[in-house]
Amino acid sequence: MTLADYMAACLLDPDHGYYATRDPFGAAGDFITAPEISQMFGELIGLCLAQAWLDQGAPAGFALAECGPGRGTLMADILRATRAVPGFHAAARVHLVEASATLRAVQATRVPGAVWLDRVDQLPELPLFMVANEFFDALPIRQFQRDGAGWRERVVGVKDGALALGLTAATPLAALKARLGDTRDGDIVETCPAMPAIAGTIGARIAAHGGAGLVIDYGDWTSLGDTFQAVQDHKETDPLAAPGQADLTAHVDFAALAAAVAPARHTRLTPQGVFLERLGIAQRAQTLADGLHEEALDAHIAAHRRLTHPTQMGDHFKVIGIYPDGATPPPGLNA
Ligand code: SAH
DSSP, rough: BBBBHEEEEEEEHHTHHHHHOOBBBBBTTBBBBBHHHHHHHHHHHHHHHHHHHHTTOOOSEEEEEEESSSSSHHHHHHHHHTTTSSHHHHEEEEEEOOOOOOHHHHHHHHHHTTESSGGGGGGGOOOEEEEEEEEEEOOOOEEEEEEEEEEEEEEEEEETTTTEEOOOBBBBOGGGGGGGGGGGGTTTEEOOHHHHHHHHHHHHHHHHHHHEEEEEEEEESSSOOOOOOEEETTTTEOOTTTTTTTTTOEEEEEEHHHHHHHEEEEOOEEEEHHHHHHTTTHHHHHHHHHHHOOHHHHHHHHHHHHHTTEEEEEEEEEEEEEETTSSSSOEEEEE
């Protein structure tokens, strides 16, 4: 089977899939995400979206949406931080796009009254202000290895009773024609078959009705090399070793994502640390620090550093903004 079929089964199988069977976040789980590290992350995202909403004339009746909300922490922090923005809550209809029934139940405790959707194409035809943090990296990818002018697909099969990776015969692929220009024999490129339709729907809503999108994830402008990885208990493991028990991800190809949101516009790809600094994380951190002492203060300083420092999440994670033609880019991001 393709890596995409393997990843989809491992992550989302209703009985055995990774996200379908557990809440994987936090110190006791397998990995920790930015909203779980500090409330500052969601607060600043909330203020960014609220400012974008004000900049576009505060449309009444808009979808405030999140793709892949995990524990619901990010949306809960967004809602708390925007409570004081006049009219924002009255106009917001909260929509959470989530595939896992287990995680929907966790989200319902944090974001009561939200509307849950299976797919982004079910979002209402309204202005859309949305965020996706570590969502696109969970979408299944395919991998192709360059062989002359053709490509061999990396596939999962069974060898000597165990799962093993193999390669198909080389074939020319029209979809990868452009990549013949920037790759050499043996190079691996990745594609994400579900991404264009999802990003395209988000872009279409924002282009038609207004709004702003923030996509935050690891990855670079172009996909080059094998970025398929498994994480279990905060450590990298073999992606074939324990299907359904480890989180499987791949880097996001932001160039492909940016192309897919047209006719909406997109900002430059910006490191997470730079984005959060521009939104004022240093001032927010200082205000929160005033009430803290000893271990709590140390943890707060470490969390701030973890979100922003170039050697931690600050550079590894990137942000891209999506906005309609004629509007200003979301705060913290440049056209
Ligand atoms: N944004 C959260 C969680 C990231 S983990 C955070 O930052 O903490 C990925 C999330 O996307 C999980 O909630 C997972 O269940 C969800 N997910 C993965 N694939 C999905 C799909 N195809 N459709 C909808 N949700 C999906």
